[in-house]
Every structure is written in C-alpha cells, then in structure tokens.
Amino acid sequence: xxxxxxxxxxxxxxxxxxxxxxxxxxxxxxxxxxxxxxxxxxxxxxxxxxxxxxxxxxxxxxxxxxxxxxxxxxxxxxxxxxxxxxxxxxxxxxxxxxxxxxxxxxxxxxxxxxxxxxxxxxxxxxxxxxxxxxxxxxxxxxxxxxxxxxxxxxxxxxxxxxxxxxxxxxxxxxxxxxxxxxxxxxxxxx
Amino acid sequence: xxxxxxxxxxxxxxxxxxxxxxxxxxxxxxxxxxxxxxxxxxxxxxxxxxxxxxxxxxxxxxxxxxxxxxxxxxxxxxxxxxxxxxxxxxxxxxxxxxxxxxxxxxxxxxxxxxxxxxxxxxxxxxxxxxxxxxxxxxxxxxxxxxxxxxxxxxxxxxxxxxxxxxxxxxxxxxxxxxxxxxxx
Numbered sequence: 001x002x003x004x005x006x007x008x009x010x011x012x013x014x015x016x017x018x019x020x021x022x023x024x025x026x027x028x029x030x031x032x033x034x035x036x037x038x039x040x041x042x043x044x045x046x047x048x049x050x051x052x053x054x055x056x057x058x059x060x061x062x063x064x065x066x067x068x069x070x071x072x073x074x075x076x077x078x079x080x081x082x083x084x085x086x087x088x089x090x091x092x093x094x095x096x097x098x099x100x101x102x103x104x105x106x107x108x109x110x111x112x113x114x115x116x117x118x119x120x121x122x123x124x125x126x127x128x129x130x131x132x133x134x135x136x137x138x139x140x141x142x143x144x145x146x147x148x149x150x151x152x153x154x155x156x157x158x159x160x161x162x163x164x165x166x167x168x169x170x171x172x173x174x175x176x177x178x179x180x181x182x183x184x185x186x187x188x189x190x
Numbered sequence: 191x192x193x194x195x196x197x198x199x200x201x202x203x204x205x206x207x208x209x210x211x212x213x214x215x216x217x218x219x220x221x222x223x224x225x226x227x228x229x230x231x232x233x234x235x236x237x238x239x240x241x242x243x244x245x246x247x248x249x250x251x252x253x254x255x256x257x258x259x260x261x262x263x264x265x266x267x268x269x270x271x272x273x274x275x276x277x278x279x280x281x282x283x284x285x286x287x288x289x290x291x292x293x294x295x296x297x298x299x300x301x302x303x304x305x306x307x308x309x310x311x312x313x314x315x316x317x318x319x320x321x322x323x324x325x326x327x328x329x330x331x332x333x334x335x336x337x338x339x340x341x342x343x344x345x346x347x348x349x350x351x352x353x354x355x356x357x358x359x360x361x362x363x364x365x366x367x368x369x370x371x372x373x374x
Binding site for chain 2: 041085
C-alpha cells in the first residue's frame with residue numbers, strides 16, 4: 001500500500017540511519033487471524049484463511065506503531081460447515097453487503113516487558129467501534145512475532161441478531177486473535 | 191447365607207435415574223440432529239451431552255455400588271438358559287450404557303467441540319480434532335444407540351413378562367417404595 005510504504009519510509013527516516021529495525025513486512029504464511037467464541041459455555045476456536053495485514057512497528061519507538069488488518073469474512077472457518085454457511089447470512093455477517101471486517105490501530109501504548117496496547121477502530125457489518133487490543137512482541141530469528149487479541153462484543157456490530165441475539169446460547173464476547181510474523185523493513189526505499 | 195431379597199434403595203434410585211436420563215437423551219438425540227442450525231439446536235445438543243455424561247457417571251456409580259451390594263438372586267427355579275440370558279442381558283445393558291455416552295463424548299472431541307458438563311465443568315477432549323473420525327464415531331454412536339434401544343425394550347418386556355405371566359416378583363424388586371416381600 002502506497003501510503004503505508006510512505007509512512008514506513010518516513011518512520012525509518014525519523015528513526016535515523018543507524019537506529020533499531022523497523023518491522024513492516026508481514027510473513028503471510030506465518031501469520032494467523034483466529035477467533036474464540038463461546039456457545040453454551042463451550043469456548044470454540046475458529047479462524048480466517050484470508051486476510052491482509054499492514055503493520056509498521058519499531059520496537060525502539062512503539063508509540064509510532066500502526067496496523068491495519070482486513071479480514072475476508074467469506075474465508076471463515078468456524079469448525080463446522082453448517083455454521084460456516086450460517087454465519088455468512090444476514091443475521092450474522094451479511095457477507096453480500098459486508099464482505100470484510102477491518103481493524104485499524106492508530107496508537108500503541110507500551111505497558112512494559114514487551115507488552116503493549118493498540119487502540120483503534122474495528123469495523124464489522126458497517127459498524128465501527130473503538131477497541132483496545134493488548135499484544136506482546138518477541139524477536140525470534142530476526143523476525144518480530146506479535147501476538148494479541150481484540151475483544152469485541154458481537155452484538156455491538158449486529159453480528160448474530162434476531163434469534164441469535166440471546167447471549168445465553170452464543171456469548172456476546174468474542175476474541176479476535178492475531179499472530180503476526182514480521183520481518184524488518186526492506187532496507188529504506190528511495 | 192443371607193441372600194438379599196430386593197435391590198437396595200440406592201440401587202433402585204440409580205436404576206430409575208439412569209432409565210429416566212436415557213429416556214430423555216435418546217429421543218432428544220434422534221430429534222436434534224435433523225434440526226437446522228439454530229440457538230435451539232445448540233441448546234438441545236448441549237442438553238443431550240449433559241444428560242449423556244450424567245448417564246455415564248450414574249453407571250459408574252451403579253457399578254461401584256453393585257460391586258459392594260449384591261443384587262438379589264434371580265427367582266428360584268428359573269431355567270438355566272433364562273438365567274444365562276438374563277445375565278447376558280444385564281451385562282450388555284451395562285456395557286452399552288458406558289459405550290453410548292463414551293462414543294458420544296469421543297465424537298464431540300473429534301468434531302472439536304469440547305463437552306462442558308452443564309455448561310460449568312469442562313471435560314477433557316478424549317481425542318484430537320479429526321472430522322473423518324468424527325463422522326465414523328457418529329455412525330458408531332448411532333448404532334450403539336439403536337442396539338441399546340433394542341436391549342432396553344427387551345429388558346422392559348422381560349420385566350413385564352415376569353410380572354404378568356410368571357408373577358415371580360422380579361419387577362417388584364426394582365420398584366421404589368415396594369420393598370416388602372411379594373406374597374407367595
């Protein structure tokens with residue numbers, strides 16, 4: 001994405017020539033976006049096969065971190081084909097009108113000990129809400145691993161309304177979890 | 191030697207609790223799996239699993255109880271082949287009452303859906319997630335259930351037969367509040 005590259009370039013510039021690495025290349029095959037929902041007291045994990053992520057993170061200057069995760073909701077795997085079909089329908093994600101969900105992090109707050117908090121906006125089914133996503137980072141073999149979760153309340157986005165609105169059956173709380181592997185920015189472009 | 195003439199109250203209670211639980215879980219299972227996905231379906235599946243695990247537990251308790259409290263002997267003068275049939279029948283019932291819920295639990299694990307008993311107590315997954323195995327276990331669960339249904343029907347028929355035709359008090363030994371000796 002052009003703006004992101006520009007942003008990264010600016011960040012790299014700001015960080016100075018011999019500063020710590022800026023991580024911004026997402027290794028897709030080593031990144032995951034999953035979710036955990038609860039039905040009848042049972043926590044169930046599902047995932048998304050298709051999503052795109054743009055992240056810029058400088059461990060030396062975490063406050064400047066930016067991220068955007070866009071999820072292709074049609075790639076959802078809930079664990080059962082019945083449920084996969086169901087959640088694409090109107091009561092859940094209404095894929096025809098809202099094929100993607102998007103998280104845009106605009107600020108990062110360091111909490112110490114490689115723990116951070118990204119604040120941003122989550123958009124699902126055309127509704128945008130403020131969210132706070134705690135995450136941790138770890139450098140491993142030159143790559144930066146980011147693990148975090150975005151707690152959301154599905155009904156705030158109208159996800160699973162109608163008969164499904166009863167939270168005694170399917171809980172309101174859903175965790176969107178991300179595991180991202182980033183490599184260093186391909187050395188300063190232009 | 192002092193032979194008991196009746197089942198203990200505990201054994202009677204456990205027997206009827208198991209019977210009631212099975213009589214709920216079985217039709218529930220038959221009904222629920224044809225339903226379209228809905229909150230109702232998720233609820234019924236959970237109830238079915240909760241009842242099933244309850245049966246498993248009750249049967250384990252029954253087996254322990256039975257190992258410490260001898261059941262009354264079969265009616266005197268019962269032909270040898272009938273005695274063998276009766277014992278075989280009871281063994282088969284116990285076996286199926288364990289196998290049916292276990293196969294359901296295994297199936298649930300294979301489908302990647304843990305069982306949380308009454309929505310409160312999470313049970314461990316018996317096996318890892320494996321959809322194909324899950325489909326197979328579904329068949330196994332179903333076959334075991336219909337076998338159990340057959341045995342339960344035969345069991346009930348035998349009890350009624352003993353009560354109406356043989357009049358030997360076999361049924362009365364298992365009825366609550368009727369612990370007194372049937373007059374002979």
